[in-house]
Amino acid sequence: TRIEKAGYKHFMMKEIAEQPTVVDAVFDAYLTPDGDAITMDLPGVDFTKVSRVSIVACGTAYYAGLVAKYWFERYARLPVDLDVASEFRYREPPFPDGTLSVFVSQSGETADTLAALRYSDGKAAKIVSLVNSPESSIARESDVAVAIHAGVEVSVASTKAFTAMLATFVVMVLKAAVERGEMDADTLAERLTDLRKLPGLMSHAISIDGELSKAARKVAQAHDVLFLGRGQMFPLALEGALKLKEISYLHAEGYASGELKHGPIALVDKETPTVVLAPHDGLFEKTVSNMQEVMARGGRVLLISDARAIAQAGGGVWRTITMPDAPELIQPILYAIPAQLLAYHAAIAKGTDVDQPRNLAKSVTVE
Ligand code: G6P
Numbered sequence: 498t499r500i501e502k503a504g505y506k507h508f509m510m511k512e513i514a515e516q517p518t519v520v521d522a523v524f525d526a527y528l529t530p531d532g533d534a535i536t537m538d539l540p541g542v543d544f545t546k547v548s549r550v551s552i553v554a555c556g557t558a559y560y561a562g563l564v565a566k567y568w569f570e571r572y573a574r575l576p577v578d579l580d581v582a583s584e585f586r587y588r589e590p591p592f593p594d595g596t597l598s599v600f601v602s603q604s605g606e607t608a609d610t611l612a613a614l615r616y617s618d619g620k621a622a623k624i625v626s627l628v629n630s631p632e633s634s635i636a637r638e639s640d641v642a643v644a645i646h647a648g649v650e651v652s653v654a655s656t657k658a659f660t661a662m663l664a665t666f667v668v669m670v671l672k673a674a675v676e677r678g679e680m681d682a683d684t685l686a687e688r689l690t691d692l693r694k695l696p697g698l699m700s701h702a703i704s705i706d707g708e709l710s711k712a713a714r715k716v717a718q719a720h721d722v723l724f725l726g727r728g729q730m731f732p733l734a735l736e737g738a739l740k741l742k743e744i745s746y747l748h749a750e751g752y753a754s755g756e757l758k759h760g761p762i763a764l765v766d767k768e769t770p771t772v773v774l775a776p777h778d779g780l781f782e783k784t785v786s787n788m789q790e791v792m793a794r795g796g797r798v799l800l801i802s803d804a805r806a807i808a809q810a811g812g813g814v815w816r817t818i819t820m821p822d823a824p825e826l827i828q829p830i831l832y833a834i835p836a837q838l839l840a841y842h843a844a845i846a847k848g849t850d851v852d853q854p855r856n857l858a859k860s861v862t863v864e
Contacts, residue, residue, distance in 0.1 A: 500649050507851045509652035509744070513837050514703055517696040519657045520830070522646040523664035524692060532693045533686065535672050539641050542623050544676040548595030550577045551621065553585050553613045555861070557655040557739065558601040561627075561662035563732035564829045565599075568666065571729075572680060573673035582609035583864070585616065592620040600626040603650060603658035604860035605633020612864060614638055627665050629658055643669070652852045653859045654743045656837045659736065660699075663830045667692065691824035695831065701821045702834040706842075709835055712799055712816050713842030716770050722747055723761055723771040723791075724836075727754040727784060729829050733774045737836035744844040744854050754787045765796040772799045774836065776820065776828045777806035785810055801835045 505511035527537040550569055552562035559581055566577040578590070582600075592598075598621035602610045605628040614635055617624060626639035629647050636642035647661035671688055674680035680688070716722060722741060726734035735751035742749050752761050754773070765771065771791045775784045788798045788810060797815035800807060807817045823831050844851045 500651055507652065507841075509654055509656060509841055509851050512650055512652055512657045513834065513841065515648070516657050516660050516703070516834065517699040519647050519661050520664045520699060521696050522648075523661055523668070526644065526646050527665065527668040528689065528692070532689055534689075535668060535675070537643070537668050537672055539625065539643070539669070539672070541640060542597065542625060544573065544575075544673040546595055547575060547597045547622070547673070548593055550575055550597045550599055551590070551592070551617070552577060552579045552599045552601065553582050553610060553617075554601035555582050555607050555609055557659050557736060558603060558610075558662060560732045560736040560739070561659055561666065562599070562601050563735070564663055564729060565666040565670065567729040567732070568670040569673065572670050573677055574679050575673060575677070580613070582607065582613040585613040592617070594622070596621045598624045600624070600635055600639065601662055602626065602633070602635050603629045603645075603647070603655055603662075605630045605635040606860050606862055607635075608862045608864045611635055611638070627662055629661070653854055653857050654740055654840070654851075656833075660830050660833050663833070664695070667826065667830070688826055691826045694824065695827045698821050698823050698827070698831050699834060702831055703838075705818060705820070705835070706838055708818055709838040710842040712818065713839050714846045715816075716772070716799065716839065717745060717747065717843040717846035719768055719770050720748060721764055721769050722749040723757075723764065723769060724749060724751040724774065725754040725757060725771060725784075725787060726751070726774040727780055728778065730774050730776070730832065733829055733832050733836055736833065737772060737774060737839065740837055740840035741843055743857060744840055744851055745847050745849055746855075747843060747847075754784050757787050757790060762790060762794065765791050765794045767795040767797065770797045770799055770815070772801065772839065774832050775800065775802050775806060776823065776825075776832065777803050777809070778825060781806050781809060788814065801832065
């Protein structure tokens with residue numbers, strides 16, 4: 498079937514808007530109909546026997562893997578190593594007993610990821626893939642292929658596949674946490690309640706598009722843009738910077754907020770916007786001081802956060818985007834939306850080809 502833009506100017510915007518539905522589809526596939534229990538089946542994977550997880554991917558899928566690392570380690574107490582696929586084989590990584598290898602790929606055909614999978618075959622205890630296409634090479638060559646249910650993604654810059662990967666991972670992490678005795682039934686029930694809030698919160702985030710578009714028009718005038726996030730939001734800073742680079746051709750870098758002082762702060766001047774993706778959490782005070790470091794050098798801070806954190810941030814912030822309050826577990830999934838919308842509107846302002854950015858391919862089948 499031919500995929501149409503359904504009234505949207507670009508596939509990217511259509512796919513951003515589809516995310517609440519996509520996440521619903523993921524939860525339909527891996528939770529009971531009322532969302533109160535996990536049904537995800539991973540034949541042959543016993544998380545009590547897994548000693549570590551190795552996640553390998555490229556591009557946006559790699560950043561989904563980085564969020565999953567924070568989640569697996571925190572909730573399931575499973576150590577995770579994460580690699581970009583093009584580096585993996587060449588460093589000849591050891592595979593301790595009980596290694597669960599996880600490959601993440603929207604297309605399921607990325608050459609580097611496929612090569613890393615083939616390298617791991619016979620070394621890892623089990624090979625699991627998260628893929629959008631169950632017929633793909635990566636799916637076929639895995640022990641267990643877990644569909645991310647994003648539907649066809651046309652825009653070269655990945656959006657809904659990213660959040661679908663995260664929604665799939667979050668269920669897998671909760672399953673691992675319960676199986677390993679790291680999460681009791683009451684806590685699981687609370688976390689599943691958190692997940693059910695996600696589609697509604699995502700719709701809310703999409704509705705603040707107008708505000709983001711205004712900010713993006715300003716950001717598009719810069720030469721360099723910094724993105725900051727800490728903890729589980731650090732991968733979102735990386736993904737926000739990647740999206741902006743890919744489609745607006747602005748130079749952008751994502752950094753862990755605390756790492757700002759170790760280099761990137763040298764780039765800060767009044768021309769360089771710093772986008773801070775930071776919902777309120779226990780470390781927000783530290784983020785406030787990172788923002789102050791930027792502002793003290795004349796830098797403009799675009800703070801994307803919730804009302805409570807925005808109030809705590811105080812004066813001096815260049816622009817704020819108020820996101821809805823969200824449970825901590827789902828914040829990285831929710832904050833993908835403003836990161837995507839910012840890049841989208843910056844690209845529109847620059848007049849670039851949003852769906853077909855120069856030099857990039859949707860699926861990269863060469864190493
Ligand atoms: C290309 C695409 C990216 C994508 C990456 C990995 O570079 O342009 O959007 O994240 O490949 O693709 P995969 O299909 O393996 O997820």
